Amino acid sequence: MKTFAAALxxxxxxxxxxxxxxxxGFFEGDMILSPEQSDAVKNGYTAVLxxxxxxxxxxxxxxxxxxxxxxxxxxxxxxAMDQIxxxxxxxxxxxxxxxxxxxxxxxxxxxxSSYVGxxxxxxxxxxxxxxxxxxxxxxxxxxxxxxxxxxxxxxxRDFYVDINFDAIKPEHQSNFRGYNSSLxxxxxxxxxxxxxxxxxxxxxxxxxxPTIIPKKPNAIIGQRNGLSAKDIKRINQRYPxxxxxxxxxxxxxxxxxxxxxxxxxQEKAVKYGYTAIIGESYxxxxxxxPYTIDTSAxxxxxxxxILFAIQQIELVSCVRFKPRTTETDYVTVRGEGTGCWxxxxxxxxxxxxxxxxxxxxxxxxxxxxxxxxxxxxxxxxxxxRDFYVTINWSAMQADRASNFERYSxxxxxxxxxxxxxxxxxxxxPTAFTYNGQPTIVPKQPGVTIGxxxxxxxxxxxxxxxxxxxxx
Numbered sequence: 001m002k003t004f005a006a007a008l009x010x011x012x013x014x015x016x017x018x019x020x021x022x023x024x025g026f027f028e029g030d031m032i033l034s035p036e037q038s039d040a041v042k043n044g045y046t047a048v049l050x051x052x053x054x055x056x057x058x059x060x061x062x063x064x065x066x067x068x069x070x071x072x073x074x075x076x077x078x079x080a081m082d083q084i085x086x087x088x089x090x091x092x093x094x095x096x097x098x099x100x101x102x103x104x105x106x107x108x109x110x111x112x113s114s115y116v117g118x119x120x121x122x123x124x125x126x127x128x129x130x131x132x133x134x135x136x137x138x139x140x141x142x143x144x145x146x147x148x149x150x151x152x153x154x155x156x157r158d159f160y161v162d163i164n165f166d167a168i169k170p171e172h173q174s175n176f177r178g179y180n181s182s183l184x185x186x187x188x189x190x191x192x193x194x195x196x197x198x199x200x201x202x203x204x205x206x207x208x209x210p211t212i213i214p215k216k217p218n219a220i221i222g223q224r225n226g227l228s229a230k231d232i233k234r235i236n237q238r239y240p241x242x243x244x245x246x247x248x249x250x251x252x253x254x255x256x257x258x259x260x261x262x263x264x265x266q267e268k269a270v271k272y273g274y275t276a277i278i279g280e281s282y283x284x285x286x287x288x289x290p291y292t293i294d295t296s297a298x299x300x301x302x303x304x305x306i307l308f309a310i311q312q313i314e315l316v317s318c319v320r321f322k323p324r325t326t327e328t329d330y331v332t333v334r335g336e337g338t339g340c341w342x343x344x345x346x347x348x349x350x351x352x353x354x355x356x357x358x359x360x361x362x363x364x365x366x367x368x369x370x371x372x373x374x375x376x377x378x379x380x381x382x383x384x385r386d387f388y389v390t391i392n393w394s395a396m397q398a399d400r401a402s403n404f405e406r407y408s409x410x411x412x413x414x415x416x417x418x419x420x421x422x423x424x425x426x427x428x429p430t431a432f433t434y435n436g437q438p439t440i441v442p443k444q445p446g447v448t449i450g451x452x453x454x455x456x457x458x459x460x461x462x463x464x465x466x467x468x469x470x471x
Contacts, residue, residue: 030113031144032124053117053147058239060145061095062125065105073133077104080138082311083226086454088235090146091363094301102145112137117147136224140196143231147238151191151198152212152221153178160191160215167202167209175204176211187237193219194228246428246450249359250368252339257378257403258432259341259369261352266344282345282375287467289321289373290330297335302361306333309366316460318470319374331373340365345375364424364452371425371459375466379419379426380440380449381406388419388443395437403432404439415465421447422456 062081064074081092095101100120104127112132115123125145127133132141152161155178163176192198193214200222201210214221227235251258291310293303310321324330329346333353340360343351353369355361360369380389383406391404420426421442428450429438442449455463 030111030141031149032113032115034115034119053119054238055090055118055146056100058089058091060090060092060142061098061101062092063095063101063103065103068106069104069127069129073129076133076135077127077138078308079311079315080135080142082308082315083135083139084142084235085363086312086315087227087232089239089453090235094304096301106132112141114141114144116144116149134224136196136226139226140224143197143235146235148197148234151195152176152203154191156191160193161221162213162215164209164211164213167205167207167211169204169206172204187234189230189233189237192228192230193221194223195231196224196227197231198222244362244364244452246368246426246431246452247359247362247365249339249356250341250365251400251432254338255341257381258400259339260372260377261341261343263344263347282347283466284319284346284374285329287317287319287469289319290324290327291321291333292324292330293333294335298333298355298357302335302357305361305363306355306366309363310370312363312367312454313370313374313463316455317463317467319463319467331370340369342369342372344372344377362452364454367454368424368452371463374463376425376462379423380404380431382419384419388421389449390441390443392437392439392441395435396432396439397434400432415462417458417461417465420456420458421449422451423459424452424455425459426450 064077066074069077078092084090085092100118101122102115102125103122104125106126106128111128112126114125123145125141127138127141132138151157152163153176157163157178165173165176168176193216198221199212201212202208203211203222205211212221255261293306295303298306313319314321329348330350331343331353332350333355335357336354337356338354339356340354342353351373353373355366355369360366379385381404385391385406393401393404396404421444426449427440429440429442430436431439431450433439440449
C-alpha cells in the first residue's frame with residue numbers, strides 16, 4: 001500500500017526526451033510546418049503561433065488510426081490528453097464529422113512529429129509505437145498540435161543555456177536558432193528548464209557531447225514526465241476562456257439538493273446537520289468502485305466521455321473504477337430523462353449515477369455526480385459558507401429553500417481545507433432561482449462559482465484525504 005503522494009514521486013523521477021523526436025526529418029526534428037510557417041521561420045517566428053492557429057472553442061477533435069494502435073496504446077494516448085485537460089480548459093474530443101481534426105497515426109519515416117497549431121483540415125500527429133508512446137512524449141507532441149514550439153530556442157535562452165554548435169550535426173544547426181525577440185509571445189513567463197518542450201542535453205549531437213548546457217548548475221532539461229508549472233501557465237494564457245458551468249439538469253431530479261439521492265438514514269441525519277463528506281461507512285472498500293454502463297442509453301462517444309471523466313478522478317487520486325464482473329456492490333450508470341443525479345456514498349448493492357444524455361455529458365458534470373457516489377456533497381452548504389457567500393433567499397424557488405441549509409459545524413468533516421469557490425461541487429450563482437436573479441452571491445468580487453470543467457486543487461486534496469491509500 002502506498003499514498004498518492006508517494007505514487008506521484010515515483011512518476012516524476014523518470015522519463016527523458018526520446019531519440020525519436022529527432023529522427024522525423026522535420027523542422028527542429030518533430031514540427032511539421034505549413035508553407036506559411038516555413039516562410040516565417042526565415043525571419044524568426046512566434047514561440048506560440050498566432051490566433052489563427054488556435055483550436056476553436058479550445059476543442060481539439062481527433063481520430064485514431066486504429067489499424068496501427070492497439071486499444072491499450074490508444075488508452076495511453078488518451079491518458080496523456082487527460083493530463084492536459086486536468087489542468088487547462090483544453091478538451092480533446094473524438095471526431096465525428098468535423099473538418100478540422102488531428103489524425104493520430106504513425107509511419108516508419110516520421111517517428112514522433114506533429115503539425116504546429118490548428119490548420120483547419122486533417123492534420124497529422126505521428127507517434128511511432130516503438131519509441132513515442134510515453135506519456136510525456138505524447139504530451140510534447142500534443143503541445144505542438146496546440147501551437148507551442150520548443151523552449152530551447154526562446155529569445156532569452158542565451159541567459160539560461162549555452163549552445164555548443166561544435167557538437168551539433170551540421171545539417172541540424174538551424175534547429176538551434178533563437179527566435180526573434182520582437183515577434184515572440186511568451187506571455188511574460190520566464191525561461192523554463194523544466195518544460196516538457198525543452199530539448200535534452202545531447203539533442204542532435206554528432207559525437208555524444210552536450211549540445212545544450214544549462215547555465216544553472218545541476219539543472220535537468222529534456223524531461224518527458226509531463227507538464228511543468230510554466231507549461232501549464234502558458235497553455236492557460238493561450239487558451240483561457242472556455243468554462244463549462246453547472247446547468248439546470250442538476251436541479252430537475254427532485255432529489256435532495258437537486259442531484260443527491262439519500263438513504264433513509266441519510267435523510268434522518270440531514271435533520272441534525274450532516275457531514276460535508278459522509279462517514280467511514282460510506283467509503284468504497286479498498287478505494288475500488290465497480291461500475292456498469294447502460295450501453296443502450298448512451299452512444300459510443302458518450303460512453304467514452306464517461307470513461308474519460310472517471311479517468312480524471314483516477315489520475316489525481318487512489319480511487320479506482322473497474323468494470324463490474326460479479327461484485328454485489330457497484331454503480332450503474334443510467335441515462336434516464338430525469339436529469340443528473342447520484343446516490344450518495346457506498347450503499348451496498350447496486351446504486352445509480354444518472355446522466356441524462358442531452359444535458360449531463362460535460363466532463364465536469366460527470367465528475368460532479370461521481371464525487372457524490374464517492375461520498376461528497378455540495379460546497380455551498382458548508383458550515384463556513386457565510387464567510388464566503390451570501391444566500392439570496394428571496395430569489396429561490398420556495399420549495400427548494402432547504403437545499404441551501406448550512407451544515408452543522410460540529411459534525412462537518414472538511415479535513416481543515418478552506419471553502420472553495422473553484423470546487424466542481426459548488427452550485428452555480430443562479431441555482432434554483434425562480435426569477436433569474438442570483439441565489440448565491442460570492443463575497444469576493446470577480447470569482448466564478450459552479451464550474452464544471454474538472455476537479456479543483458482543493459477537490460483533489462479532499463478526495464485524497466478521504467481515500468488516502470493506494471492499495
